Amino acid sequence: MSSPGPSRWQRLGHEVRLATRIFDVHGVRYRHPGRGTEREFIVVRPPDWVNVVAVTPDARIVLVRQFRFGIDGFSLEIPGGMMDPEEQDPVATARRELREETGYAGGAAHLLGSVHPNPAIQSNRSHFVLIEGAEPGHGQDWDPDEELAVETRPEAEVFRLAETGGITHALVLNALLLYRAFRRRGGAAAV
Amino acid sequence: MSSPGPSRWQRLGHEVRLATRIFDVHGVRYRHPGRGTEREFIVVRPPDWVNVVAVTPDARIVLVRQFRFGIDGFSLEIPGGMMDPEEQDPVATARRELREETGYAGGAAHLLGSVHPNPAIQSNRSHFVLIEGAEPGHGQDWDPDEELAVETRPEAEVFRLAETGGITHALVLNALLLYRAFRRRGGAAAV
Numbered sequence: 001m002s003s004p005g006p007s008r009w010q011r012l013g014h015e016v017r018l019a020t021r022i023f024d025v026h027g028v029r030y031r032h033p034g035r036g037t038e039r040e041f042i043v044v045r046p047p048d049w050v051n052v053v054a055v056t057p058d059a060r061i062v063l064v065r066q067f068r069f070g071i072d073g074f075s076l077e078i079p080g081g082m083m084d085p086e087e088q089d090p091v092a093t094a095r096r097e098l099r100e101e102t103g104y105a106g107g108a109a110h111l112l113g114s115v116h117p118n119p120a121i122q123s124n125r126s127h128f129v130l131i132e133g134a135e136p137g138h139g140q141d142w143d144p145d146e147e148l149a150v151e152t153r154p155e156a157e158v159f160r161l162a163e164t165g166g167i168t169h170a171l172v173l174n175a176l177l178l179y180r181a182f183r184r185r186g187g188a189a190a191v
Numbered sequence: 192m193s194s195p196g197p198s199r200w201q202r203l204g205h206e207v208r209l210a211t212r213i214f215d216v217h218g219v220r221y222r223h224p225g226r227g228t229e230r231e232f233i234v235v236r237p238p239d240w241v242n243v244v245a246v247t248p249d250a251r252i253v254l255v256r257q258f259r260f261g262i263d264g265f266s267l268e269i270p271g272g273m274m275d276p277e278e279q280d281p282v283a284t285a286r287r288e289l290r291e292e293t294g295y296a297g298g299a300a301h302l303l304g305s306v307h308p309n310p311a312i313q314s315n316r317s318h319f320v321l322i323e324g325a326e327p328g329h330g331q332d333w334d335p336d337e338e339l340a341v342e343t344r345p346e347a348e349v350f351r352l353a354e355t356g357g358i359t360h361a362l363v364l365n366a367l368l369l370y371r372a373f374r375r376r377g378g379a380a381a382v
Contacts, residue, residue: 006257006265006338018209018216020233022312025209025216028260032336039336041260042211044235066197068310069219069232074197075310115361118308119259119266121213126361145223145230147197163372170306170317174361177368181354 007033014043022046022082042121049126050093051080051171053112053179054104054134060152062104062134067147076161077172083127090114094129100141102150107133110187112178117171128175130182198224205234213237213273235313241284242271242317242362244303244370245295245325251343253295253325258338267352268363274318281305285320291332293341297325301378303369308362319366321373 009030018025023046031038054062068075081097091109099105112128161167162176200221209216214237222229245253259266272288282300303319352358353367
């Protein structure tokens with residue numbers, strides 16, 4: 001079989017298949033430039049998401065444990081949430097979500113990186129923000145259905161949890177990977 | 192504000208909001224055990240997914256580059272796909288997807304780990320499988336709309352791409368994180 005290399009399909013238009021509070025689902029029509037065939041592909045369209053690696057002055061990472069409806073069970077994670085429509089900067093979302101979920105707030109911040117949660121079927125990006133000097137006492141502000149247990153753990157323990165199944169949220173694992181790489185390069189938060 | 196710790200909500204039932212070829216979307220009704228309030232939460236339900244870290248005898252990782260409709264652009268990834276209903280073992284899916292997408296096949300295999308792509312809104316898991324001794328020439332078998340460019344790169348270069356934005360697929364990044372941790376522990380594929 002020959003391998004001509006992948007083509008850029010031509011986007012023709014879309015129909016909304018489902019609209020929810022947290023994402024829309026589109027049926028997007030594409031035409032293959034060579035074959036001329038038309039197909040519809042399903043695309044999930046949420047706003048961008050942000051997760052926060054919040055580090056205390058004594059090098060502990062702020063974690064939240066909560067019941068998650070997607071897996072019908074509990075999950076240990078770092079704080080995070082959706083970017084609000086008026087938020088242009090992931091750092092602003094990170095500071096807001098950190099304070100709302102945990103009552104922690106910090107100083108210097110740094111965008112560790114951004115990923116696509118699933119390029120095959122999902123349009124949005126997830127941004128990962130480091131916030132240093134995080135300290136408690138700034139007042140939580142939970143959504144009506146939100147309940148979180150807040151804790152901090154030493155960085156080394158969090159990395160171990162990430163590698164041994166104690167943390168299973170794919171995007172949280174990404175954030176921790178990028179944070180560890182950032183530290184290994186000797187990085188300090190800059191914003 | 193008091194922090195009573197998160198409750199396990201009681202699952203009451205669901206309605207199918209959307210059914211597609213690659214996932215269903217359910218509206219799932221839950222009741223809070225303390226407050227008695229009832230809410231509906233949206234849950235995306237795909238089959239489990241598998242990604243393959245396929246390593247050649249000279250320590251290169253097999254990569255695929257393809258057009259991805261979710262992001263309307265190209266993405267560099269490791270091979271992967273959905274588990275078929277009759278596949279009980281992620282290793283079987285990994286061997287099948289690796290051969291179908293790239294024509295590579297290998298020897299010893301090892302389950303590197305499993306994650307939840309998004310515990311908040313999605314029910315499934317992603318499994319990551321290492322296949323060692325991968326060699327080409329076993330015949331590709333693409334789906335009708337699949338077009339991939341296959342290449343191999345040295346492990347160190349792939350890790351660098353993962354940390355510097357050359358690879359942006361969150362689940363692929365997870366697989367590479369777990370593979371690197373496995374190697375650092377001195378692991379060899381076992382199955």
